[in-house]
Amino acid sequence: MDTIYTTTITDEARRRGIAIRVIDYDTPIFELSHGGRRVRCYNSLTDKVGAVTYEIAQDKHLANQFLRQNGISVPDQAVYRNPRQAERFLRKHGAIVVKPNKEWGARGVAVAIKTPWQLRQAVRDAAKYPDEKILLEQCVEGVDHRLIMVDYRFVAAIERTPARVVGNGKDDIRTLIRKKNADAEDPSNKVPLDNETRRNLASFGLSYGAVPRKGRRVQVRRTSNYHTGGTIRIITESVDRELVKYAEKIARLFQVPVFGVDFLVNRRARKWWVIETSADLAISPPEGEEVARHFLDYLFPATKRNRE
Ligand SMILES: Nc1ncnc2c1ncn2[C@@H]1O[C@H](COP(=O)(O)OP(=O)(O)OP(=O)(O)O)[C@@H](O)[C@H]1O
Ligand SMILES: [Mg+2]
Numbered sequence: 246m247d248t249i250y251t252t253t254i255t256d257e258a259r260r261r262g263i264a265i266r267v268i269d270y271d272t273p274i275f276e277l278s279h280g281g282r283r284v285r286c287y288n289s290l291t292d293k294v295g296a297v298t299y300e301i302a303q304d305k306h307l308a309n310q311f312l313r314q315n316g317i318s319v320p321d322q323a324v325y326r327n328p329r330q331a332e333r334f335l336r337k338h339g340a341i342v343v344k345p346n347k348e349w350g351a352r353g354v355a356v357a358i359k360t361p362w363q364l365r366q367a368v369r370d371a372a373k374y375p376d377e378k379i380l381l382e383q384c385v386e387g388v389d390h391r392l393i394m395v396d397y398r399f400v401a402a403i404e405r406t407p408a409r410v411v412g413n414g415k416d417d418i419r420t421l422i423r424k425k426n427a428d429a430e431d432p433s434n435k436v437p438l439d440n441e442t443r444r445n446l447a448s449f450g451l452s453y454g455a456v457p458r459k460g461r462r463v464q465v466r467r468t469s470n471y472h473t474g475g476t477i478r479i480i481t482e483s484v485d486r487e488l489v490k491y492a493e494k495i496a497r498l499f500q501v502p503v504f505g506v507d508f509l510v511n512r513r514a515r516k517w518w519v520i521e522t523s524a525d526l527a528i529s530p531p532e533g534e535e536v537a538r539h540f541l542d543y544l545f546p547a548t549k550r551n552r553e
Contacts, residue, residue: 246273250288250527257537261548279545289503289540290525302499302524305346306380312519315498317491320518325368325379332361340384343367345374350472355441357384357448357467366440385518387509389469390484392492393526394504395539399493401532402484408436408466408474412457418446419453422465425474436474442466479532485510488517495519503540 246255251273255265258277268274274287285292290299301307309322323334325343335341335358343364344354353374355367371379389405410421419438426435436442438453445467446452457463469475488508496504505526510517528536542549 246270246275249533250529251275253528253530253533253537254286254289254540257534257541261541261545263541263545263548277541277544280547282545284544288525288527289505289523289536291503291544294501294503294524298500299524302501302504302522303347305344305521306378308519308522309380309382311499312495312522317495317498318516318518320385320520321383323381325371325381328361328365328368331364331368331381334381335359335361335364338383342380342382342384343371344380344382345371346378346380348374348377351468351470354468356445359448363444370441382520385509385511385516385520386514387511387517389475390480390488390508390510390517392484392489392506392508393532393536394493394496394502394506395536396502396543397493397496399489400539401479401481401536402489403532404478404480405469405471406476406478407464407469408476409462409464410457412459412461412463414459415456417454417456418451418463418465421457421463422453422474429474433472434474436466441468477531481532481535491517495522499524502543 246267258265263277263279266276268276272287274285277284277286301311306322306324309319312319321338325331341358342354342356343358345352353371355370358364358367368379391403391405392399393401410418410425422436422438429435442465443453446465449464451463466473471477488510492506495506496502499522501524505523506519507521508517509520528540
């Protein structure tokens with residue numbers, strides 16, 4: 246209940262005189278009430294979403310299938326069954342992503358897998374989450390956009406870019422990453438010095454020991470998650486309106502009024518793919534305060550005019 250993911254909602258609720266009752270402190274699950282209306286919440290998830298619908302949205306494989314059935318652009322995807330099937334999938338696409346089905350924060354996600362050897366390693370890493378299916382996904386090129394809907398209407402968008410370091414002509418990439426991590430204001434915004442970063446660097450023709458020249462900006466990770474050192478920028482005003490229309494359509498298809506849809510957008514090729522949907526999205530900075538206001542306007546319309 247103390248993390249920013251919950252306090253962004255509860256702080257705004259308190260300002261409006263909405264009562265908060267904690268049901269479970271750690272999960273966290275809490276109940277908001279005002280004027281006789283009660284709503285149970287887990288992140289942005291409330292009892293207004295059906296249990297089956299929630300399952301479809303938070304399971305990356307079900308979501309991918311459901312979107313495909315509805316004509317929405319998604320990367321080709323398969324559930325990992327055995328090495329031969331996985332190698333066939335790799336040959337079909339040339340570059341693939343391996344990921345556990347239900348994790349978050351890029352845990353166990355390996356991007357741009359190109360060889361059978363890398364594939365075996367990636368499957369081993371993803372298998373560390375034993376209760377989950379392992380997914381094989383076509384690797385697509387694009388900038389990560391999250392669009393957020395409240396009451397089926399678009400309210401905010403963020404762009405997430407993978408971690409980068411800037412060369413100084415002296416330090417190697419490992420040192421530059423260490424320095425970047427030491428400077429990170431938020432400990433969860435660090436670049437892991439792990440095998441995935443090593444492999445990502447190799448895929449750009451680089452290594453931990455390479456020394457970028459002064460002023461050169463070097464991408465060091467392929468996942469754009471905040472939790473792997475990525476950067477978040479609010480793009481609510483500038484986001485492509487066409488994408489907004491699709492995001493709202495997707496929220497309606499799922500029947501999830503408060504919804505996050507993650508797109509990889511390739512402007513050059515004029516293409517996009519949906520890679521993830523969140524029915525229990527974490528409402529957090531930088532866009533979170535605005536989203537929390539819309540969220541509470543939606544749940545408790547009577548508190549709307551109490552806004553500062
Ligand atoms: N098919 C793909 N092609 C290219 N890159 C991908 C693909 N799938 C995932 N990625 C990259 O990996 C990142 C993490 O993947 P994904 O969003 O599926 O995992 P996650 O751990 O659930 O993240 P979140 O914390 O957002 O829930 C994405 O943000 C994107 O940068
Ligand atoms: Mg994601």
